[in-house]
Amino acid sequence: MFNKKIIGAMLAAASAFAFSQGAFAQAKPAELKIGITTFTSGPASVFGVPAKQAAELYLEDLNAKGGINGVKVTPTFIDEGVGGDKLLSEYRRVVQEQNVKVMLGSISSGSCNTLAPVAEDLKVLNILWDCGTEKVLEERRYKYVVRTQANATTEMVASVLYLLRQKPNFKTIAVVNQDYAWGRDSWELFSQTLKILKPDVKVVAELFPKFGASDFSTEISRLQALRPDVILSTSWGGDLDTFVRQSAQRGLIKNAQFVLPLAESSLERLGTTLPDGVIIGARGDHYFLHPVLKDDPKLKGFVEKFKAKTGAYPIYSVYHMIQALDGLVAGYDKAIKANKGQWPSTEQLAEAMHGLKFRGLTDEVKIREDGQGLEDQLLGTTRKTAAYPFPILDKIEIYPAEMAIAPVGQKSVDWVKTIKPEILKDPRIKTFPPVN
Amino acid sequence: MNQELFLLAVLDGISYAALLFLVALGMTLVFGVMRILNMAHGSLYAFGGYFAATLGLWAVSKGLSPAWSFLWLVLAALVIGALLGTVMEVLLLRRIYHKEQILQLLVTFAAFMIFEDLQRMIWGAQPYFVSDIVNYLGVAEVLGITYTRYQLMVLPGVALVVFVGLRWFLKSSRTGRQIVAVAHNREVATAMGIDAKRICLLTFVAGSMLGALGGALASPTTSLVPGIGAEMIVLSFAVVATAGLGQIEGTLVTALLIGLARSFAVYLQPEMEVLVPYLIMVAVLLFRPQGLFSVAQARRV
Numbered sequence: 001m002f003n004k005k006i007i008g009a010m011l012a013a014a015s016a017f018a019f020s021q022g023a024f025a026q027a028k029p030a031e032l033k034i035g036i037t038t039f040t041s042g043p044a045s046v047f048g049v050p051a052k053q054a055a056e057l058y059l060e061d062l063n064a065k066g067g068i069n070g071v072k073v074t075p076t077f078i079d080e081g082v083g084g085d086k087l088l089s090e091y092r093r094v095v096q097e098q099n100v101k102v103m104l105g106s107i108s109s110g111s112c113n114t115l116a117p118v119a120e121d122l123k124v125l126n127i128l129w130d131c132g133t134e135k136v137l138e139e140r141r142y143k144y145v146v147r148t149q150a151n152a153t154t155e156m157v158a159s160v161l162y163l164l165r166q167k168p169n170f171k172t173i174a175v176v177n178q179d180y181a182w183g184r185d186s187w188e189l190f191s192q193t194l195k196i197l198k199p200d201v202k203v204v205a206e207l208f209p210k211f212g213a214s215d216f217s218t219e220i221s222r223l224q225a226l227r228p229d230v231i232l233s234t235s236w237g238g239d240l241d242t243f244v245r246q247s248a249q250r251g252l253i254k255n256a257q258f259v260l261p262l263a264e265s266s267l268e269r270l271g272t273t274l275p276d277g278v279i280i281g282a283r284g285d286h287y288f289l290h291p292v293l294k295d296d297p298k299l300k301g302f303v304e305k306f307k308a309k310t311g312a313y314p315i316y317s318v319y320h321m322i323q324a325l326d327g328l329v330a331g332y333d334k335a336i337k338a339n340k341g342q343w344p345s346t347e348q349l350a351e352a353m354h355g356l357k358f359r360g361l362t363d364e365v366k367i368r369e370d371g372q373g374l375e376d377q378l379l380g381t382t383r384k385t386a387a388y389p390f391p392i393l394d395k396i397e398i399y400p401a402e403m404a405i406a407p408v409g410q411k412s413v414d415w416v417k418t419i420k421p422e423i424l425k426d427p428r429i430k431t432f433p434p435v436n
Numbered sequence: 437m438n439q440e441l442f443l444l445a446v447l448d449g450i451s452y453a454a455l456l457f458l459v460a461l462g463m464t465l466v467f468g469v470m471r472i473l474n475m476a477h478g479s480l481y482a483f484g485g486y487f488a489a490t491l492g493l494w495a496v497s498k499g500l501s502p503a504w505s506f507l508w509l510v511l512a513a514l515v516i517g518a519l520l521g522t523v524m525e526v527l528l529l530r531r532i533y534h535k536e537q538i539l540q541l542l543v544t545f546a547a548f549m550i551f552e553d554l555q556r557m558i559w560g561a562q563p564y565f566v567s568d569i570v571n572y573l574g575v576a577e578v579l580g581i582t583y584t585r586y587q588l589m590v591l592p593g594v595a596l597v598v599f600v601g602l603r604w605f606l607k608s609s610r611t612g613r614q615i616v617a618v619a620h621n622r623e624v625a626t627a628m629g630i631d632a633k634r635i636c637l638l639t640f641v642a643g644s645m646l647g648a649l650g651g652a653l654a655s656p657t658t659s660l661v662p663g664i665g666a667e668m669i670v671l672s673f674a675v676v677a678t679a680g681l682g683q684i685e686g687t688l689v690t691a692l693l694i695g696l697a698r699s700f701a702v703y704l705q706p707e708m709e710v711l712v713p714y715l716i717m718v719a720v721l722l723f724r725p726q727g728l729f730s731v732a733q734a735r736r737v
Contacts, residue, residue, distance in 0.1 A: 046563060
């Protein structure tokens, strides 16, 4: 009897506790402050500045429509260009002093590697919105860190597949990448995948000019002497522009098959410098002339609006920014629903982000249980048309993320070694007819 | 490495060294006369490049022949050098000639940061590129390798003309000799009736023009991006320090040395490319801390 009473009381207390937990309502804040790290100085501001403009454009619209569940979103921008330590202290300052609960960081893989563990410690949701490093989510499991786009593995495997499907008959390859983490890591993934799928290919030169190099004439002379069939460069920004221009000026680009997995971001700037037939990647499935979605009102409307505001077509960092913000809004919606209409805690939000399915400007993205986003990859070949003063992408192929990513818990460097040649004929690959 | 590749590496090295020399020359000239290491020299390089590109774009939009580009390149360097050089000398440097060196470094570095932001405000963050002149001049084949005539002839040519011209100017003209006198000993030169203030202004403007000329000449071959000035300052500092501060002939030899070493590295040991200039600098400074070409200085006091 006595025992029953106690047990009953305990049960009641426990259920009351559970109930209070379940219905624990975070007071809906007056505004939602988010922090965004992006490059507004240094060479990477070619990505950072357009992405910042995109964020402003997006949040203006969102707030005009009432924000997230009636809460207005106000951004604080942090410049990634200040470098590791300073970035870290700015990040902490924004989180701790301004009480920011959601951070979007970063463009640079180095920044992402630095910030992810810090976000976990601070218990602030961090969306990896543009960086490519696959290592950050493979080496540790995070509760508060998610990525709303693909990683380098997906991007590089898709690039190899496109090259082998479009131009299978080559014997030699050379690489010219920037000498920093991305240049090295992307080549490692690319070359490992290539070795598995085409073991007889010979690497004739591995050149890693300084990050931010302004002159590639020596590299170009050497490549002309070596005459590789394929030249790969995962460079971006001013480095890529300079390399392409100097290669074009000296005729190298006509004598080798160039593969430029990040060059979607340089297409408009390079104008007519890029000849027809260069392989271009988009770091995702986003492209303003996306073969399926180009007339989709969301994509088309945004492209027009962005062009009117900035004078340029959106590049991949812009799409990634919108994707991260769309992901965040979708995450809040999901978390609010799960919380019976109440404003969620950061923990609940972080939980909702895992397993989330949402749509940015292009196809749906799914965030896996390890926080990694599954984003399709679009590649194409340059072709000049009368409609634009720069080449468009022709012979587009889209690779679903699922076929080009290491499974949860497996490291990419190990996984790429297990790729089978059948992947080249995978029926999930979407091909599109040439543009007329 | 066979003979052909050797020749190719030499050609690549020379065109690279030419640009490096122009920028380092301005830096070393300013140091020689004013004993100030101008960290903002990289900004002059960047501004020269951006301004030349702006003029070039304007000329293209007006439908002018690319041949005019030579005029724009030089004009951009002269205008930027005169403008920024005068502003910096009169407003900043004049006040710190007698201050401690560490303060001088900090002040010019601050100027560099300000210029960097200014540059982003004016030209934005997207890469700039105007290469009409390079396409206009066309290409030349050397041993089956295509080079642009611009890099093969224009860059080394201009560097050589500037070098010879500057040497002649310093040795034979009245102002040039005054500059040398001030460089040697400012107080004695002033006592002998030289207007050291004017000479300093003149030298600084000339040094700034050289930095801007380097940028302007680089602009047709490279993308102008934020941060390009910082890249250049580090490398030209390596040249200047290796040569010995204030050494004009030494700067030429060192720029060539570093340019050639770098291009040979690309052919033989590409991993070393980035490191080579600094390895040379360290090796030289270990044995000759005053630089390769500096002569031992008599104590002034």
